Amino acid sequence: QKEVEQDPGPLSVPEGAIVSLNCTYSNSAFQYFMWYRQYSRKGPELLMYTYSSGNKEDGRFTAQVDKSSKYISLFIRDSQPSDSATYLCAMSALGGQNFVFGPGTRLSVLP
């Protein structure tokens, strides 16, 4: 089993839709969870950062962590064509110095 898994997509939605992106993981030691957005030929850009379980909201983005299920989600409300990108989840164990990235989900928001 891979350490971090994501549905690679592509996921196509109409503008204005609510998007749900998910990652599952196998290492119960992971405590820190991040979501990155990566445009083509660009470096990953941090969207959301959460610690342990719970929800965090920032504008149109909501991150959820369910450690009991080893499952994290990113919700995008009122999706825009500019949200079209690859979304990467990343996670780290407490005190870890590097994050393990998922393979990414490619999202396309159609006008």
Added chain:
Amino acid sequence: EPEVTQTPSHQVTQMGQEVILRCVPISNHLYFYWYRQILGQKVEFLVSFYNNEISEKSEIFDDQFSVERPDGSNFTLKIRSTKLEDSAMYFCASSEEVGGQGDYGYTFGSGTRLTVV
């Protein structure tokens, strides 16, 4: 907004040659990282660097690779005797806290696309 700057944006090199990828991290950051992303694959950790020494490295980061902070601003990744399979995007990142565990996580540069021919 502060940025991590990487140069060059694209480098083509012949197999067996040495390349140096350069990065200028955010000035008040203390922790520096190199990641790579082979086309169509996930972002992979290579190495982290703190206080002028390697603090953690992955299995990928073997004797072919080395990192250096030659002055107060630059952070370099040297790849010796390049192989075809070294072709990838190489991302530099920096953070204020270990593992990017502050509210800001890592800040990534835009990457250097290395093509080995």
